[in-house]
Amino acid sequence: MANNPYVNKVTANGVVIVDLTEDTVTPSTLMQGYTAHDKSGALINGTAVSATSAGVVTQDQDGYLVLDDDAPSGRGLVYESGTFTPTEDVTDYAIAFSGTHSTLPFFAIVMTAVDEYDATLNSAAVSWYTNWGTLFGSPFYTSTVSTAYGDSRYICRGSNATGTSSSGMSISYPDSSTQASGKSYPRYWVTETGMTARSGTSTTYFRSGTTYRWMAVWAPTS
Amino acid sequence: MRYYKDIQNGFIVAIGTGGGGVEITESEYETILSTISNKPARTDTTDYHLREDLTWEEYERIEPPDESEPSAEEVVDILLGGSDD
Numbered sequence: 405m406a407n408n409p410y411v412n413k414v415t416a417n418g419v420v421i422v423d424l425t426e427d428t429v430t431p432s433t434l435m436q437g438y439t440a441h442d443k444s445g446a447l448i449n450g451t452a453v454s455a456t457s458a459g460v461v462t463q464d465q466d467g468y469l470v471l472d473d474d475a476p477s478g479r480g481l482v483y484e485s486g487t488f489t490p491t492e493d494v495t496d497y498a499i500a501f502s503g504t505h506s507t508l509p510f511f512a513i514v515m516t517a518v519d520e521y522d523a524t525l526n527s528a529a530v531s532w533y534t535n536w537g538t539l540f541g542s543p544f545y546t547s548t549v550s551t552a553y554g555d556s557r558y559i560c561r562g563s564n565a566t567g568t569s570s571s572g573m574s575i576s577y578p579d580s581s582t583q584a585s586g587k588s589y590p591r592y593w594v595t596e597t598g599m600t601a602r603s604g605t606s607t608t609y610f611r612s613g614t615t616y617r618w619m620a621v622w623a624p625t626s
Numbered sequence: 627m628r629y630y631k632d633i634q635n636g637f638i639v640a641i642g643t644g645g646g647g648v649e650i651t652e653s654e655y656e657t658i659l660s661t662i663s664n665k666p667a668r669t670d671t672t673d674y675h676l677r678e679d680l681t682w683e684e685y686e687r688i689e690p691p692d693e694s695e696p697s698a699e700e701v702v703d704i705l706l707g708g709s710d711d
Contacts, residue, residue, distance in 0.1 A: 487642050
């Protein structure tokens with residue numbers, strides 16, 4: 405056995421008792437907080453962080469937002485997504501998150517359920533994403549979430565009924581009377597029909613029979 | 627994938643995927659979606675609620691203006707006994 409200070413194979417009377425030489429475990433594939441022996445027999449400490457059930461969103465080399473259900477949560481923005489189809493026209497709709505989050509999402513998007521990688525939709529989403537990166541440090545900021553969502557006009561307005569947790573949120577667009585002067589508002593609503601005035605006001609609504617896809621994004625967890 | 631229906635006051639107000647609502651099967655989701663896609667056309671004054679049995683209940687959307695309603699001046703005249711002189 406050449407230059408291996410560890411024991412990775414044990415034989416007795418020609419019979420293999422223990423054989424680690426074909427093991428594939430590595431620090432990056434072993435969960436953080438656990439230990440094991442790799443194929444050399446060396447003791448290793450896991451560094452992997454568990455992925456959330458909803459995955460993370462990152463940008464690919466072309467600048468497109470990519471949803472990755474397999475990436476460790478510490479490597480990107482945690483997201484949840486879903487759809488809703490109202491049976492009647494409504495001015496807002498409350499969505500519920502399936503996971504537990506310590507903050508409100510710092511951005512969210514609602515679109516009609518066309519291909520989410522459609523160039524137009526993705527361009528708007530990337531612009532939005534980039535704005536946040538510019539404001540709070542790109543590509544992923546981790547320390548200013550509370551500041552970010554402290555001004556609810558910057559995210560899809562509303563939250564859950566109490567406004568103090570993030571088990572869900574109500575989605576509606578800030579009309580001109582509630583927008584801060586001089587602020588540029590990312591286009592939260594990216595739909596095929598765009599924002600539609602109702603009864604001569606700036607209130608938007610979701611149309612019955614149209615399926616909307618939503619995605620909410622949180623800072624990385626670690 | 628989790629499917630749900632969102633029920634308020636006995637009516638299905640939405641269906642969706644993700645958290646929330648009452649969980650349903652994919653088959654039920656597709657059935658409701660098909661029902662929604664065949665919703666009767668609304669008018670300026672009426673729309674439809676979707677009952678849980680997947681039938682539509684018509685309701686009045688906007689109070690129609692009452693063209694015969696008297697003006698404020700006419701109401702005063704009526705209260706004062708009229709001024710048809």
